Amino acid sequence: MFFMLFAGCLFLLIAWLAADLHFGRKRRIEKARFEPMPIRKGTIKILTRGSELFKDYFTELRRAERHIHVLFYIVKEDALSHEFFDLLSEKAKAGVEVRMLVDWIGSKALTKDTAASLKQAGIQLAFSNKLKLPFLFYTLQARNHRKITVIDGATGYLGGYNVGNEYIGGNPKLSPWRDYHLKITGESVQDLQEVFLTDWKDAYGEDLRRLPFYFCKRGVGDAEHQLLPTAGFMLEETCLELLKSARQKIVIGTPYFIPSKKLFAELIACLGRGVELSIIVPGIADHPLVKEASFRYLRPLIRKGARIYQYMYGFYHAKTILIDDTVCDIGSANFDKRSLFLNSEINCYMYSQESIVEAAAIIENDMKASRELKLSELEKPDILRSTKEILGWSVSLFL
Numbered sequence: 001m002f003f004m005l006f007a008g009c010l011f012l013l014i015a016w017l018a019a020d021l022h023f024g025r026k027r028r029i030e031k032a033r034f035e036p037m038p039i040r041k042g043t044i045k046i047l048t049r050g051s052e053l054f055k056d057y058f059t060e061l062r063r064a065e066r067h068i069h070v071l072f073y074i075v076k077e078d079a080l081s082h083e084f085f086d087l088l089s090e091k092a093k094a095g096v097e098v099r100m101l102v103d104w105i106g107s108k109a110l111t112k113d114t115a116a117s118l119k120q121a122g123i124q125l126a127f128s129n130k131l132k133l134p135f136l137f138y139t140l141q142a143r144n145h146r147k148i149t150v151i152d153g154a155t156g157y158l159g160g161y162n163v164g165n166e167y168i169g170g171n172p173k174l175s176p177w178r179d180y181h182l183k184i185t186g187e188s189v190q191d192l193q194e195v196f197l198t199d200w201k202d203a204y205g206e207d208l209r210r211l212p213f214y215f216c217k218r219g220v221g222d223a224e225h226q227l228l229p230t231a232g233f234m235l236e237e238t239c240l241e242l243l244k245s246a247r248q249k250i251v252i253g254t255p256y257f258i259p260s261k262k263l264f265a266e267l268i269a270c271l272g273r274g275v276e277l278s279i280i281v282p283g284i285a286d287h288p289l290v291k292e293a294s295f296r297y298l299r300p301l302i303r304k305g306a307r308i309y310q311y312m313y314g315f316y317h318a319k320t321i322l323i324d325d326t327v328c329d330i331g332s333a334n335f336d337k338r339s340l341f342l343n344s345e346i347n348c349y350m351y352s353q354e355s356i357v358e359a360a361a362i363i364e365n366d367m368k369a370s371r372e373l374k375l376s377e378l379e380k381p382d383i384l385r386s387t388k389e390i391l392g393w394s395v396s397l398f399l
Helices: 002-031 050-063 079-093 112-120 136-141 189-204 235-245 261-272 290-303 337-341 353-368 375-379 383-394
Strands: 040-049 067-072 097-103 124-128 148-151 155-159 177-186 223-231 249-253 276-282 307-311 320-323 327-331 344-350 370-373
Touching (some): 040 050, 067 079, 079 112, 124 189, 155 344, 177 353, 235 320, 249 353, 276 290, 290 307, 290 383
Parallel strands (some): 067 097, 249 276
Antiparallel strands (some): 148 155, 155 177, 307 370, 320 327, 327 344
8 A cells, every 4th residue: 555655656756747847848948039149250269277267267357347247057165266256356346347147056055155245245146047936846957057257248258167176176086177168259259248148137137138338349350150058959959950060070078978869860870971970078977877878878879980088187077069170169068968958058169260270189189188988898797887877868867
């Protein structure tokens, strides 16, 4: 009797969670708009080391004269984070408008005392993607995974880095942290600003999107690129277009390789038509099951001729897709179902040869710092690994 009651309750719980997720996402798609950003010109600098990024980043923050807008998925409570908080507080006290938006789940480490201190300094602080009725489970899962900074409407940053000591080598297990972040000036900063201000309106209720004060078009540059903001839909479609355009080679770099059915099928099709496929993934994992969950997809890809590289010099957190040396995508989106179907992300497609050559050289060096994963390793009998694979696959949307 007890077992039947338990099974019935479990069934109802699973049914509720599935319905909540389905209808919550459906409502979000119905309410949202997807408008591809135009191809812009500007300057792009690729930053791959945390120490290099934050030195450059903090220098630009100190130069701010009018406003600073920052959005991160994760902001920790540690030495680097408090250096960041102190800098923002200093600028706010000097009369610079400072708005800070962090994800409600990703930045759960942020204490009430820290939040109060930031607000007291004059910083406007908001939390993105809080739980909302009636779709509690969906809003719990749909995170704002973007990393955006806009300074004076003229300088922008986006990519994979969050704020915390571990991103500058503070976690021995994951050190050195390997990631790609972009510093952008020129026309597309206005697009980056538009994305931030839209997220700000959703979280804080303040609509600043039509105020010229926050937009600046100076410093054009020659590097052609295009920003791609997504919110749990359209990322799969744009990735499919990229893969289908490949004629010679595809290189994917991602910390979590859990593709959708459509993307996986297209990767198989690409290999079938003679396209070289290389995938860079971490040699170590920062979350349970994600590494094993990827094996279910990597194994058949290797059989079809793909080459898989496990990055061995620290933790690989970069998100990139390189197609035929004609376009390179760098941003916040992982090659996984969570980025495809749940998270808000921001990516940048780079079209200029100078940017692509620079990115390709970085990717090539990361492949050299990796070991190739062989099919024989994945086919050795291993009960623990197989169990983790099954568990990881069963919850792959939420990893």
